Amino acid sequence: MSATENDFFKSRVLGHPSGLFVLFFTEMWERFSYYGMRALLVLFLTSSLIGDNPGWGWPREHALALYGSYTAMAYLTPILGGYFADRILGYRWAVVVGATLMTLGHASMAIEVNPFFLYLGLILLVLGNGFFKPNMTSILSEMYKLHPEKKDGAYTIFYMGVNSGAFLGMLLCGYLGEKVGWSWGFGLAGIFMLVGMLQFYFTQGIFGKIGLKPKTNEQLNEVAESTEGAVLEGKTTVENIDHSPKNPFSTFDLIIISIVSVIGLVWVINDPVSKITSFNLFNFAVGSLDGSNFVILIALALFLFILVKRITQYAPVLRDRMIAIVVLAFITVFFWASFEQAGGSMTIFAKDYTDRILEGTGKVIFNVVNTLITIIPMLIISFVLAKLFGQTFKKYSVGNLVLAFGFLLIWGLVIYMLSQQYAEEKSEIPATWFGILNSLFIISLAPLVSKIWESKLNPPATVKNGIGMILLGIGFAALAIGASSIPQGAKVAQVSLIWLVLAYLFHTLGELFISPVGLSYVSKLVPGRMIGMMFGIWYLAIAIGNKLAGSIGGEIDKITAKYDMQTFFLIFTLIPMALGVFIILLTPVIRKLMHGIR
Known part of the structure; x- marks a missing residue:
């Protein structure tokens, strides 16, 4: 028996449809697997070939090049995954296919003895993420189509699922990977991705007809029109941009876009391949530029050309708003x-340069804090799980039993981890543990920041971005201060862990000021028919940022050898803070370009 759209709110958990919490837990398991694997990847690749838990002994530059390419691709494939779901698979089958591919990917990575399986695992994870990521939120959006007043609360709950999964994944996969064996950490990520897929598959009837079939062209047009209407409800005081002439892509435009896409994709893959192996597609030089830098500069120039060409062809108001989006994307x-x-150089800093051995009072304090921040969220999530069981067990018993198995396993692992830590004479904090601070701070601080956005103190987009960048820079300033005692070229050190804690605190505050509001402004500033394209540009900006993170982070050894660790972190201090001040100063200009949109 399945629900219809009108039945969703008859079965409620905490005031929302039970189906929301099916999505909550499915997303939670997926984020568990993603962040659990991400926490281990660079550590595993760079760990010594010998010892109790040997890794592959890669140079840091090679590991971070692979890390950057993987995370960049993870933000590009959802553009294609959403397209296939809309036109071929439907949202629900896309989620199942994506979750299955990611399960196989994690299983492949658990076979750590062979590089082939590592690369195959990463490929499967990237493809699976492309099918999974955009279609979970598409189902959620469809569920609340007739109840827009409850959508903000629904997304807040969903966001808590994202961060709960990230928290538990880094905590448990990180602990098993570092303390027991890398295969155990990678394998655990796969187990819970499988739990998430099975739970979703056996409980999907709760969504009624949502996501079963791809939309027809007529339905896609209706969605575009309704989205345009929602954008218009921002009550812009200028001309109705949705009635401005459409600007279809010409054959020339499509050729340039195809060339840029192929060059970009090949460059992203070639970068780690050329470092790890002797194979390099761009093994040539043009003047003082090597082939790799030359081709990516060509691709960037072509991209900027087609972007400027497209923007200048729109009506003035729409053109200005698109310029505002491009500035924010920059x-x-x-x-x-x-x-x-966080997943690259900061993980290396935690592993090799931070004093993670605690004893005496320090050990007691850490054990108590770690127990509280682990058990309290687990109790809250278990309470939600019990509520969901009460509403859905009779109809969807198999899916609920799969979910229950997952939670029993989680509780077992939590108890095992805490008991081991209490039994140790000295506690060695896993390097991956620091990554959980981001999720912990988000869960703690997001309600406060949300209240600010709803008050009279809500600043313009540029001020939010500027403050976010400055906070990000302050976080790296804390690391720079902590690293001031590390000698030039040192490979290990014993810096106080407080500097990493402060860095994650300020980085999370910066994220809350920038990340959640970006897509919101995209949806406000362009007509519904263009939202897909502009979201694509936005995700492209995130992908470029992720690739740069790996490339710049990979220079850590060269910079610390020539200068020192403090200089490395000062780069990430000064550039974000300077950009933050710059974007705040641009506020009057961007406000004009937005033409009444706040």
């Missing part, structure tokens, strides 16, 4: 290039 590139050091 800041987004540098934000993610810095923020994503």
